[in-house]
Amino acid sequence: MPEHTLPKSKSAEHVEEFHYDLPEDLIAQQPPAERGASRMLVMDRASGASRDDLFSHIGEQLRPGDLLVLNDSRVIPARLFGHRTLIRDHEKPTGRIEVMLVESIGDNRWRALVRPGRKVAIGERLVFPALDGAVALEAEVIERGPFGERLLEFAPVRDSTDDFFAVLDRIGHIPLPPYIHREDAHTDRERYQTVFADERGSVAAPTAGLHFTPALLEQLSSKGIEIARVTLHVGLGTFAPLRVERVDEVRLHRERYTIGRVAADAINNARREGRRIVAVGTTVVRTLEAAALAAGNNPIQPHSAATDIFISPGFDFRIIGALLTNFHLPQSSLLMLVSAFAGPQRTGLDRILHAYRHAVQSRYSFFSYGDCMFIA
Numbered sequence: 001m002p003e004h005t006l007p008k009s010k011s012a013e014h015v016e017e018f019h020y021d022l023p024e025d026l027i028a029q030q031p032p033a034e035r036g037a038s039r040m041l042v043m044d045r046a047s048g049a050s051r052d053d054l055f056s057h058i059g060e061q062l063r064p065g066d067l068l069v070l071n072d073s074r075v076i077p078a079r080l081f082g083h084r085t086l087i088r089d090h091e092k093p094t095g096r097i098e099v100m101l102v103e104s105i106g107d108n109r110w111r112a113l114v115r116p117g118r119k120v121a122i123g124e125r126l127v128f129p130a131l132d133g134a135v136a137l138e139a140e141v142i143e144r145g146p147f148g149e150r151l152l153e154f155a156p157v158r159d160s161t162d163d164f165f166a167v168l169d170r171i172g173h174i175p176l177p178p179y180i181h182r183e184d185a186h187t188d189r190e191r192y193q194t195v196f197a198d199e200r201g202s203v204a205a206p207t208a209g210l211h212f213t214p215a216l217l218e219q220l221s222s223k224g225i226e227i228a229r230v231t232l233h234v235g236l237g238t239f240a241p242l243r244v245e246r247v248d249e250v251r252l253h254r255e256r257y258t259i260g261r262v263a264a265d266a267i268n269n270a271r272r273e274g275r276r277i278v279a280v281g282t283t284v285v286r287t288l289e290a291a292a293l294a295a296g297n298n299p300i301q302p303h304s305a306a307t308d309i310f311i312s313p314g315f316d317f318r319i320i321g322a323l324l325t326n327f328h329l330p331q332s333s334l335l336m337l338v339s340a341f342a343g344p345q346r347t348g349l350d351r352i353l354h355a356y357r358h359a360v361q362s363r364y365s366f367f368s369y370g371d372c373m374f375i376a
Contacts, residue, residue: 012313012349015242015250018339019330020356027179028369031191036211039364039371041355048343048351052362053374055211058324061374062278064224066322067270069263071206071283072229074197076101076165077172079184080137082128084120097126099139099152100175101168102203102236103256108154108164109142111236117148126152128171136171137164149236165200175203177368179329192368201233201256207326207368208281226275228266232257232283232307242331247312252333254306257287261302267319268299276321278376282334285320285341286311292318312336313348322376327359327366342375 012018032038036055043050062068078101097120100113114120122141130136135158143151157167174184174192184192194209196217221227237253244250259267267288270277279285290307291300310333323341328334335352342348342355355373364371 012339012346013247015245015247015331018332018335018349018353020353020360022330022360022366026360026363026366026370028365028367028371029180029182031187031210031369032365035191035195036213036216038211041359041364041371041373043342043351043355043373043375045342045375048347048354050351050355050358055372056216058211058216058374059220059223061322061376062220062223062225063276065226065273065275067226067228067266067275067277068220068280069267069277069284069288070194070196070209070212070227070229070280071232071287072194072196072198073202073206073231073233073283074200075174075193075202075205076200077168077174077189078102078203079173079175080128080168080171081173082126082137085125085127099126099128100203102149103233104201105151108156110139110152110154111145112150112152113148113236114150115148117150120144120150130171136167177204179367180369196229198229199231199233199258201231202235204234205368206232206234206281206283208324208372210369211324211372212280226266226270228263230257230259230263230284230287232287234283237333242333247336250310250312250333250336252308252310254308255283255286256304256306257290258304259287259291259300259302264300264302271319276376277319278322278324279320280324282323282325282328282337285323285337288319289315289317310336311340313340313345315340317341322374324372324374326368326372327356327364327370329367338373338375 038055040053040055042053080099083096098115101110103111124141126139128137139152139154141150142153174188176184192205233256235255290309339349339352342351
């Protein structure tokens with residue numbers, strides 16, 4: 001295929017500069033028929049040139065000695081349907097409610113998005129029934145926040161032989177993104193989850209990892225590619241649109257991450273030995289670059305923390321040498337991150353917008369269940 005090049009221009013300052021036009025029919029509504037059967041746009045960071053390829057050829061983009069870093073966070077069935085009850089009469093339902101659990105903050109408390117949320121007051125009880133109509137979960141509204149946010153405190157599960165997550169698995173729904181215009185199906189329980197998902201806590205999948213199969217990971221490992229896992233639980237920031245006009249005004253929600261001893265040692269060894277670190281997804285980029293900033297000039301230590309790191313053009317990457325990522329929404333913080341990685345200042349944005357226009361013209365599939373991009 002011919003390579004695609006582009007001119008240079010000045011630095012981007014406004015969120016609207018990260019816009020591109022996307023036909024609705026290019027937004028993937030279903031996963032590919034087979035996991036990993038996706039197209040892949042490959043970009044050279046040195047020149048900005050890009051070419052069409054297939055994800056099944058990812059092994060040709062990786063080389064022995066590379067450290068491939070995965071996010072092993074597991075998506076929980078965080079979407080719940082129930083009803084409100086009157087504060088003065090806890091047995092009388094007042095209307096249906098949809099709740100999206102966003103982040104556990106301990107002590108049976110969860111930050112959540114509530115719809116319709118305008119009238120849901122502090123002190124109200126929300127009830128979530130099982131299929132037989134019996135109350136499976138119930139929660140009290142503890143705090144109100146902007147844009148439908150609430151802090152909920154869940155009552156202990158009534159069946160002492162059960163736990164909260166077991167009940168959630170039975171009555172909850174997979175939280176498909178709002179641009180997927182259908183209800184979740186049984187197949188989403190498997191396909192909106194990476195094959196290496198382990199630590200539950202995300203309300204959206206780390207989508208770049210959805211392309212991998214166990215056989216492919218084994219194949220890469222046998223080729224001499226080292227594989228490490230970190231955990232970042234994808235939270236509220238995934239669903240919250242940017243509500244500012246300038247890039248320097250963007251503020252993201254904090255998300256929890258963990259880097260264990262094995263991963264920290266692998267990362268430090270790769271850096272010391274000059275081996276390339278390849279991030280599978282923007283969540284891995286944010287985890288490792290946040291950890292590097294916190295460590296300064298010291299090696300990364302095993303730790304758990306929360307980060308609100310915002311990466312935009314001009315960011316100085318300390319760890320990541322290559323990135324596998326899906327295509328991202330217009331005017332989103334993730335599109336800004338990818339633009340920052342693609343090249344310095346405005347050059348990276350121009351390269352990404354040029355590549356995205358090519359992807360649109362070539363009818364790539366976009367977003368969570370869509371095709372991917374490899375930048376190195």
